[in-house]
Amino acid sequence: MSYLRVYEPLSAFGDPPDKLLVQAVEAAQLSRSAAGEREQSMWLRSQITSPSRLLPAELADGRAAPSTTTDVLVLDEAEVPSGLGSEPLVCPLELRARSAAALVSFMSDAHPALMNSVLDSGGMTADRVRTRAKAALSGSHRPVVHVLSTTWTVPLPWFALIEPDERRLTLGTGRHDPARELSWRTTMAEARARVTEAHSLVENTLGDSGPARILADTSRWLESFNAKSAVELDYGGIVQMIADPILETDTTADEVHGILEALRSGNVEELAELFTDLREYWGELAARERFN
Structure with a gap:
């Protein structure tokens, strides 16, 4: 699974922030x-608990578990991009909340037969599921979550938010x-400026569907957070599927920015070549989803 994360200053979580959050x-x-x-x-814990929970990090009565406050990632000063000050970023x-959002999406998009099968197995009605999911989302600090995630691949428009030379690579001792x-x-300031420029460029040349829609959605998402935040694009567990030589020479970020430059200059030949390279590179990883 890959991730797009936002780290906000601690002060953005309340004045003062929750004591449990401060301690975490x-x-x-x-x-x-x-x-x-x-x-x-x-x-896994939410499913093996008896009775099972509708959502992870949830108590038996449907209230949020304390871990919803204390499960946080924190950037120390050495890891913070310049210009964001010395306050912890969280x-x-x-x-x-992320699970509730996914559940709402499932309820809207799933085939009725599949949805009914899932509801029957859990002994719940559609109205009850929607009510519980809505309650989980309304209890969040922000109207949007701080983490977006995808399985098996990375949405290529996400690379427009970063510059290739901002890469952080650690191979370690092996895939695991x-x-x-x-x-x-x-x-955050750089990410917002880059996604706005990329969206305008892609929409004007390729139309408002596909990549342009992802860029527009991502831009709106970023606007929900504190301006002094940091944005992180992380391959996450995908690095376990890529061998050292391939990971070390991964040029996806460079190629996405090359596509944007080709759109600016109207270089159709270069654009086609870059798209082909990316499709071949990510196609193999994406294919694994179909086999799992």
Whole structure:
């Protein structure tokens, strides 16, 4: 799973912030590499508990568990992009709210037969599920979550938010090393400016569907957060599927920016070549989703 995260200044979470949140930020026990395992653990726990929970990080009566406040990623001063000050930057996992949003999407898009099968197996009605999901979303600090995630691939428009030279690469000792990482980190101001420019360029040349729609949605999402935030694009668990030589020479960010430049200059030949390279590179990873 790959991630697009926003880390907000601690002061953006209230004046003063919740004491449990402050303590979690000071402890900073959850690492970026452990976040995926934590999410998986919370998911599994919600299903094996008797009775099972509709959403992870939720108590039996439907209220949010304390972990919704304390499960946070924290950037220390050395990891913060310049110009954001010395205040801790915090990214809540918000697994309960993210799961609720996914559930609402499922209820809207799933085939009726599949939806009814899922509801019957859980002994719940559609109205009850929607009510519980809405309650989980309304209890969030923000009307949007701090983390967007996808499985098996990375949406290419996300690379417009970062610059290739902002790359952070750690190969570690192999594919299953928890320290293994490929990510990019930038300031909110830079991310907003880049996505706005990319959206305008793509919409004017390719139309308002596909990549342009993703860029527009991402731009609106970024506007929901504090201007002094940091934005992180992280390959997450995808790095476990890519061999060292390929990961080390990954040029996706460069090629996406090359596509944007080709759109500016009208270089159709270069544009086609870059699209072909990206389709071949990511097609193999995306194909694994169909086999799982």
